[in-house]
Amino acid sequence: MSWTIQNPDVLDDPHGGGRGFADWSGLPPTARADAAAACAAWAPEVQARFRCFVEFGTSEADAAGPLAGLPYAAKDMFDSVGRSPGCGLPGAAEDAAPAPERAAAVLERLDGAGARRIGFTTMTALAYEPSGVGKALNPWNREFVPGGSSSGSAVAVAAGAVFAALGSDTAGSLRIPAQACGVTAWKPTYGAVPVAGAMTLAPSLDTIGLLARSARDIRLMAPVLATDMEFLSEPPARVALLSDAVEASEAPIQTACREAVExxxxxxxxxxxxxxxxAIEALSDPLFLILQAEAAAQHGGLSLAARDPNLARRLAKGRDIAPDRLVAAKAALSGATAPVLAKLFGEAGALLLPVMPIRTPPVAVADPASPDFHAATLYRLSAYTRFVNALGLPAVAVPAGFDDRGMPVALQIVGRPGADGALLALAAALQARTGWHRRRPSDITDFPSPLAERGS
Structure with a gap:
């Protein structure tokens, strides 16, 4: 290969001037209490600027657990005791269920390990929209989308309000905002993290995962969430770059991802x-059919027409899908899994490709209410992420540089089912050599010093 690495640790940084944000794993134990307190104090300011929270409130946590004190946020789709999630919908539903008496399994696990919940974050309605338009504002540039549907979780991490945040991923909803906001995301193997107490969108595709500053922070948290999984500490010895996916991407995406690959x-x-x-593109039609049909079955009975007409129209499409078509789509994916994995991976332990073939789009292009709206842009946001959900694979999105407008770009690392630990180890090895994940948005100049990386 003849690509040239531009090491962000040794270049002048035009994208995130001065000190970057620390990750939790890099803080000495003596500094973590100050950092946790700084997050709690800083989060309301982040909310005022970027509208990424729907509610604040510190959770009860085990002070002696392995995640003791780690400040995190949760997408507003998880039950907590006495509080029903808003799920990105405006107003109260007429058919709302009683307030839950038990928290979602993932909240119980994080709180039980000592993590400190700062609050719940904004999301697109029912996690059904990939751009994040109308929710949180992108801290890198408010004129660009924050990504969806885990919009507020990504923004809260990117702006330093928390060290990590829970989100969901049905067709790319963790990885798309990870690129848009310049943070790291882990989309687990399907079924590895419990979904009990979480809003469902499409049960055959839904996963719960994490957004964080770094892969090593996710490596610290992932075993707490996926307790039945073995997390290998060694990265795969052999990886495959999907060269045609890179070549089909916009030029700034190609450049950034090639530098990260080198x-x-x-x-x-x-x-x-x-x-x-x-092979990736052939999986889109059955995935969309499953997503639409299952989402309509889950939420078609909600009183959505007045609350969110666009979402109501989307769900109506799913109600028109006959049961035999849904069965056929699931059978097609099941039958395709083994041959597609063999074709994509060969002898490799991981695949490399961009998170998105396009740069993070401007709000005006992704907003249906804008005269500049381009519907095809929304489709392209998930063009390289949805096959992962179709096959139940794990994936990690890692910051890989910046595009020609100063917006973050991300590389996607995809593995076979159960390879989560190896993917995170590979992402951590990459981040040990580069500094893209430590960058902070340049207009955040007044963040508390306990959140700054050490020695900077």
């Missing part, structure tokens, strides 16, 4: 290039 190769992994785009 940095990965410098970590000692064996790198090959192979095509994969036709």
């Amino acid at each position: 940095a990965l190769a410098a970590c000692g992994v064996s790198l090959e290039q192979r095509p994969g785009l036709p």
